[in-house]
Amino acid sequence: MEHSGKNKTNGFLLMLTLLSVIAVVAAPFVWDRFMEGQTGMIALIVVEVLLVIFIIASSHSLWKNSGSGEWKLKSDKKGMRVYTLKNPGETWLKIKIIGRLKARLASILTLMRNPDAADDVGMFDSYYIDGWDPDKDGVDPKLVYYTFKQKLFPPFKHREFVVKSEFSQDPVTKEMKFNFVAAPDKLPFNKRYHRVTEMHNRWKYTPLENGEVEYEFIYDAVDPGGNFPYALANWLIPAMLPFAFAKMPKILDKEKYRNAKMDYVQEVGEPAEAMA
Incomplete structure (x- = not known):
């Protein structure tokens, strides 16, 4: 049961990581639909930085918890x-x-x-x-x-x-x-x-x-x-x-x-x- 729960957690984290990667790539092309001007640019940079930090942290967690030991x-x-x-x-x-x-x-x-x-x-x-x-x-x-x-x-x-x-x-x-x-x-x-x-x-x-x-x-x-x-x-x-x-x-x-x-x-x- 513990192994199954760990797999579900890793699967959910992997899904969030993939969605974050998609968001980082897509955000610059669609962001102006929500916010424009200097404020919009600053907000975009902040969002991109936060997403990149999350991707790095989640990728590290996924890698560290992975492995078969063989x-x-x-x-x-x-x-x-x-x-x-x-x-x-x-x-x-x-x-x-x-x-x-x-x-x-x-x-x-x-x-x-x-x-x-x-x-x-x-x-x-x-x-x-x-x-x-x-x-x-x-x-x-x-x-x-x-x-x-x-x-x-x-x-x-x-x-x-x-x-x-x-x-x-x-x-x-x-x-x-x-x-x-x-x-x-x-x-x-x-x-x-x-x-x-x-x-x-x-x-x-x-x-x-x-x-x-x-x-x-x-x-x-x-x-x-x-x-x-x-x-x-x-x-x-x-x-x-x-x-x-x-x-x-x-x-x-x-x-x-x-x-x-x-x-x-x-x-x-x-x-x-x-x-x-």
């Missing part, structure tokens, strides 16, 4: 599948991308966690936090904190990410998993950049029998903030991420990734004793 296929091109998920009560879409590539696991790990790789993936000013050193005794390399920044177009500030990166690998399948969780309090805030405070992005790399690696990426930035319109982000991010992922094979083919070595990752067919 993954839906958005595109399937060149071996890459893009899914989106909309939860009721949220405005930002979650995005999932599934594809395949040929690469060593150590190469992927280096690209994912080495600050020196930031420039290759469109980021900058990346470094480990707390003086973390992968070669230092007693340091757990599977849990690291680091930061990086992402350029954004005006009038929006560049984004600053401070993240906790957790890595795990299945000893049998060699599947690698990464959790990237926002850790905003690990560094002092810098007013020049907008720090993303809520994020939980997840990666999974699964070696296949044919020698390829299947990747699954879930983008879950709860709210990038900084007055960035969610409508623009929900349209732009699912469209742009596939282009970034399409560049991964070429990036991983660079010598610094092809020959990369990581003591805490085990390649397919490599005995566990080979790991440091």
Whole structure:
């Protein structure tokens, strides 16, 4: 009964929104039949502004209350599948991308966690936090904190990410998993950049029998903030991420990734004793 009542409310609000859109478009052509002169023009502007405010507010309400909470296929091109998920009560879409590539696991790990790789993936000013050193005794390399920044177009500030990166690998399948969780309090805030405070992005790399690696990426930035319109982000991010992922094979083919070595990752067919 509650779900039915919610649908009726949304249906009524949608009808009012559509009528308001029609009124905004039609008003300038018929308004002079009711009011003329300067007073009529001022009244028309006031009515148009109020209608536009109502349309924006009602559209936001309809969008926020919509969603099935299930993954839906958005595109399937060149071996890459893009899914989106909309939860009721949220405005930002979650995005999932599934594809395949040929690469060593150590190469992927280096690209994912080495600050020196930031420039290759469109980021900058990346470094480990707390003086973390992968070669230092007693340091757990599977849990690291680091930061990086992402350029954004005006009038929006560049984004600053401070993240906790957790890595795990299945000893049998060699599947690698990464959790990237926002850790905003690990560094002092810098007013020049907008720090993303809520994020939980997840990666999974699964070696296949044919020698390829299947990747699954879930983008879950709860709210990038900084007055960035969610409508623009929900349209732009699912469209742009596939282009970034399409560049991964070429990036991983660079010598610094092809020959990369990581003591805490085990390649397919490599005995566990080979790991440091």
